[in-house]
Amino acid sequence: MEKPKRNGIALDREERYEFTWPGRQAAILEATTPNDKFLCPCQEESKHWDTTGNLYLEGDNLDALKLLQATHLNSIKMIYIDPPYNTGKDFVYRDTRQHSDWCSLMYPRLLLARSLLREDGVMFISIDDHEVDNLRRMAHQIFGESNFVAQICWKGRGGRQDSKHFAVLHEYILCYAKNAVRFQAGEEAKQTAVYPKYDAQKKRNYKTQLARKWGSNSRRSDRPNLYYPILAPDNTLVYPMLSTTEEGCWRWGRERMAKEIEGGNVEFVRNEKGWIVYEKIYGPLAGEQATKKFTTWIDNINAGSGSAVLKQLFGRNVFDYPKPLELIKRLILMSNAAQDDLILDFFSGSATTAHAVMQLNAEDGGRRRFIMVQLPEPTDEKSKAYIAGYQNICEIGKERIRRAGELLKANHNDISSLDTGFRVLKIDDNSRP
Ligand SMILES: C[S@@+](CC[C@H](N)C(=O)[O-])C[C@H]1O[C@@H](n2cnc3c(N)ncnc32)[C@H](O)[C@@H]1O
Structure with a gap:
């Protein structure tokens, strides 16, 4: 059989199927190169240090993911990430460089994240139209095509008129299992049917x-x-x-x-x-909850509700475009994380995922634990967050967890065992004096 050709040149098997970009080898190397970082405990910024099972890691998530390999290999049930949708900062070759920078950011992190997942674990990644193709190709390489679970469509917006051709109302959440055979999806409680x-x-x-x-x-x-x-x-x-x-x-x-x-x-x-x-x-027997499968289409969670929750907690907008609490809660339920399962978010931003974990635990009596990772990225000096005294994103995230925990305790009776604490560990450099 004749080999397939590109520009008249016959392609080898690898060239035909392998997804690549300038910098792929360096990205793989980046994942495997040991770092000289360590985790420095910060008790004064933590809450319930002695009793909590939750962690807040401050620093670059590549370092955090490497450090977690030593302590949390094969132990995370669910990972959710909402990465920057495209952060290319090198504008020399604007279009191609931007794409390859983004791929180089994501590839080593996805590689490391996968190895933290339990055999029955699952990862959800928020993404929009710009990078969904590249992300799927990268994730297919890392997780294997057979572990692709779903490309969930989330219709979160109303009819915005700022798009070039059509008003874009949706984005995606890609879902990959560590091992699709072992992953058992959570199911949704059915609206109580009427059995008159x-x-x-x-x-x-x-x-x-x-x-x-x-x-x-x-x-x-x-x-x-x-x-x-x-x-x-x-x-x-x-x-x-x-x-x-x-x-x-x-x-x-x-x-x-x-x-x-x-x-x-x-x-x-x-x-x-x-x-x-x-x-x-x-109808179901007493105590027997009827369930149905979650769908790949989410259209009843408004994108703006993420900001509304933060405004309720802080009295002002301290973070742009936080994800809705209800969205993350739903993904946790879809992952089937229960009891004391661990949930990781290594682009945690305003810590919506930590809030969602505590909220779900308050609602169903679970003891799920979270690990948040966030870069202490400085806030803009003109921003409401900076003016309110939050000089970097970590300060917003930690304060949100504190405030959300207090609100949950105030609003729910009978949750004295709810873990609203977290240990702050800052990623530090061994080379520092
Ligand atoms: C889109 S936001 C996440 C928002 C979050 N889902 C929420 O609901 O608030 C992405 C976050 O990732 C953080 N980030 C970007 N690069 C990072 C890195 N290398 N390590 C850790 N965090 C990073 C950014 O500071 C930003 O806050």
């Missing part, structure tokens, strides 16, 4: 559904073997009828029908025209 009737014998509520077919293929001529008589409570025979004159058919064969009647799962209701036969559909 009560079966005193079985002590359970139920609703009813016709035992005969309706809609297409519901005539006797469609399924002649499903047209047969059954015995009503008054010993008369009942046939499946679509109307007084038109013959229909049952939804089950004779054998199944007999079994359901015997099991008390069929209800006979008499009206002026005769007997109507229903299947009884029982």
